[in-house]
Amino acid sequence: MSPPVQPAESLVLPPARDAGLLAVAVAGVSASGPIMAATAAPALAIAFWRNALGAGSTGLLIGVRHRAEFAALHRRGWTLAVLAGIFLALHFGTWVPSVKFTSVASATGLVATQSIFTGLIAAAAGRRLPRAAWLGMALALLGTLFIAGADFDVSRRAVLGDGLAVLGGLFAAAYVTVGGRARQQMSTAVYTTICYAVCALGLLVSCLLGRQSLSGYPARSWLLIAAVTLSAQLLGHSLINEVLHSTSATLVSLAVLVEVPGAALIAYFWLDQRPTSWALPGLLLLIAGLAVVVRARDENAEPAPDLD
Numbered sequence: 001m002s003p004p005v006q007p008a009e010s011l012v013l014p015p016a017r018d019a020g021l022l023a024v025a026v027a028g029v030s031a032s033g034p035i036m037a038a039t040a041a042p043a044l045a046i047a048f049w050r051n052a053l054g055a056g057s058t059g060l061l062i063g064v065r066h067r068a069e070f071a072a073l074h075r076r077g078w079t080l081a082v083l084a085g086i087f088l089a090l091h092f093g094t095w096v097p098s099v100k101f102t103s104v105a106s107a108t109g110l111v112a113t114q115s116i117f118t119g120l121i122a123a124a125a126g127r128r129l130p131r132a133a134w135l136g137m138a139l140a141l142l143g144t145l146f147i148a149g150a151d152f153d154v155s156r157r158a159v160l161g162d163g164l165a166v167l168g169g170l171f172a173a174a175y176v177t178v179g180g181r182a183r184q185q186m187s188t189a190v191y192t193t194i195c196y197a198v199c200a201l202g203l204l205v206s207c208l209l210g211r212q213s214l215s216g217y218p219a220r221s222w223l224l225i226a227a228v229t230l231s232a233q234l235l236g237h238s239l240i241n242e243v244l245h246s247t248s249a250t251l252v253s254l255a256v257l258v259e260v261p262g263a264a265l266i267a268y269f270w271l272d273q274r275p276t277s278w279a280l281p282g283l284l285l286l287i288a289g290l291a292v293v294v295r296a297r298d299e300n301a302e303p304a305p306d307l308d
Helices: 016-030 032-038 043-065 067-071 075-101 104-111 114-124 131-148 156-182 188-209 219-243 249-271 279-296
Strands: none
Touching: 016 032, 016 219, 016 249, 032 075, 032 104, 032 219, 032 249, 043 067, 043 075, 043 188, 043 219, 067 188, 075 104, 075 156, 075 188, 104 131, 104 156, 104 249, 114 131, 114 156, 114 249, 131 249, 131 279, 156 188, 188 219, 219 249, 249 279
16 A cells, blocks of 8 residues: 655745745845844844834734734634744844854854755655755755855854854744744734744843843944844844745745845945855855756645644
């Protein structure tokens, strides 16, 4: 008796509107690493403030347009949104410090392992990806590593930063996977408000336990925190959450790989962090990998099974 055929993970391209929103989101998150690296404030405190301010901003929409939806939200919706917030806190709690320990290019390149972890989570949930998609993901990941120029011989500090960035990629994969489920049941405003608030609460506890200062920064640091909230949190994460209703977490994670060259360019011109000689070959591999995945998408993919 032959084994049952696993349903395919959908890699269908999103509608034009959502594809445009995803492009804006990638541009927003590309600025995240360089801005936080330039901010004279503790790493976890930066993560707390961007999520707290993000939750407050999206929470305003609930009071204006989504009060009835928020009041009627059922237990499963709350559970998914809270769980996503926990994973987001773990992501920020590992990746944001990595930007302080290693270069922006290395941190963003290694956190891009999110795409591989997302594919593995999809496979563990009983969904299958075309073989060509796995090849494309491998090429894209290799390209990000080349762009990052991760050098484990630089210093113990850099090694710690690289390890934290990989953990950040794992938690980011869990965050977008759970978030994709949550977005099927609630609006972006309701989901992001709950998710960001839970994330901010977790980071606040971490800051208090670690005795990290939450205030007293110079004016320039507050301006940079406001900038990273607007670019990476509201235009980045929030728009990513918006397109998750029509786009698989795997494809979203692959699109976010474009953050790597974007962040590296910003860090080069703003922070004078020069990329390695492998940067251009890495960019070509990244683009080639994404092209392979897009060509391998299954236009007739069966719907993904419920995780219940």
